[in-house]
Amino acid sequence: MKQKPILTQRQQEIFEFLKEKILKRGYGPTVREIGAQFGIRSPNGVMCHLKALERKGLISREAHMSRAIQLSDQPLSRSSLASVGRLNGANPLEVLDRGDQLDFAPLFENEDNFSVTATGETLADAHVTDGDTVVLKRTKSAQDGDIVLALIDGADPVLRVYYKEAHRVRLEASGKTKPILSNSVQVLGKAVAVIRKF
Numbered sequence: 001m002k003q004k005p006i007l008t009q010r011q012q013e014i015f016e017f018l019k020e021k022i023l024k025r026g027y028g029p030t031v032r033e034i035g036a037q038f039g040i041r042s043p044n045g046v047m048c049h050l051k052a053l054e055r056k057g058l059i060s061r062e063a064h065m066s067r068a069i070q071l072s073d074q075p076l077s078r079s080s081l082a083s084v085g086r087l088n089g090a091n092p093l094e095v096l097d098r099g100d101q102l103d104f105a106p107l108f109e110n111e112d113n114f115s116v117t118a119t120g121e122t123l124a125d126a127h128v129t130d131g132d133t134v135v136l137k138r139t140k141s142a143q144d145g146d147i148v149l150a151l152i153d154g155a156d157p158v159l160r161v162y163y164k165e166a167h168r169v170r171l172e173a174s175g176k177t178k179p180i181l182s183n184s185v186q187v188l189g190k191a192v193a194v195i196r197k198f
Contacts, residue, residue, distance in 0.1 A: 005056035014038065014049050015058055018069055028069030079105040107193055112138040114189065116149060118159060122173045123147065126161050132196050134159060136189030147191035153184045162187070 007015065017037055021029045029037070031046045040046050050069065053059045060070050081102050107113060118132045126147055128134060134147065142148045142162040149157050150171060160171035160180065169185040 005058060007053075007056065007058075010038070011049055011052055011056075015053055018053075018059060019071060022069070022071055079103065079108055107135055110137065113192065114138065115195075116159065122177060123159060123161070125172075125174045128159070128191075128194055129196070132194050134191050135193040135195065137192050138188070139190050140187050142187050142190050149188045149191075151186040151188065152180055152182045157188060159191075 014034060017034065018028055021033075031043050031050075034046045034049075035041065035043065038046075040049075050059065050061065054061060057072055060072055081104075113135055115133050115135050118128050118130060118134055120130055123129075128147065134149075136149055142164075144163050146162045147159065148162045148171075149159055150162070150169075151157050152171065158171065158180070160173055163170040163172065165181075168181055168183050171180040171182070171185065173179070
């Protein structure tokens with residue numbers, strides 16, 4: 001049976017903080033967040049504690065990645081991917097060899113963000129198709145052209161493109177669907193990203 005590592009009181013407190021953030025949010029805190037939580041002013045001070053927890057086998061860290069702290073007994077969860085190049089329609093791949101990372105953590109860091117799954121082809125003209133996951137930020141306001149989740153006259157929420165007119169709101173879908181015109185529209189969230197799996 002594996003012996004439980006012996007931790008100092010501060011190491012135990014930091015480990016519990018890491019565990020809570022990872023399990024509740026799905027990703028670990030930054031060095032800055034840890035420092036702020038425990039009044040540790042120096043990033044090196046935080047790193048000493050993290051290295052000790054890593055040596056004792058409680059956490060693992062990936063180099064050069066934001067939010068890279070993982071619990072050793074949890075499956076690895078990443079919020080960034082290696083960015084290996086740039087493409088456009090006419091030119092071949094421009095290879096990047098700088099260890100660049102495309103970091104998706106901001107989508108998950110904001111506690112105001114939530115997601116819905118699009119069904120059907122209602123927003124095909126806005127490049128949102130059946131099965132896409134739409135990430136939205138909770139807000140009560142929107143600008144013309146924003147994709148929003150909205151309540152119309154208290155009915156079930158709909159995902160539409162928002163336009164403000166003189167005395168009403170116009171919510172558009174694809175060209176095949178008539179727009180919704182209403183004086184009673186409550187915006188629940190505004191789209192910030194679309195995630196599509198092939």
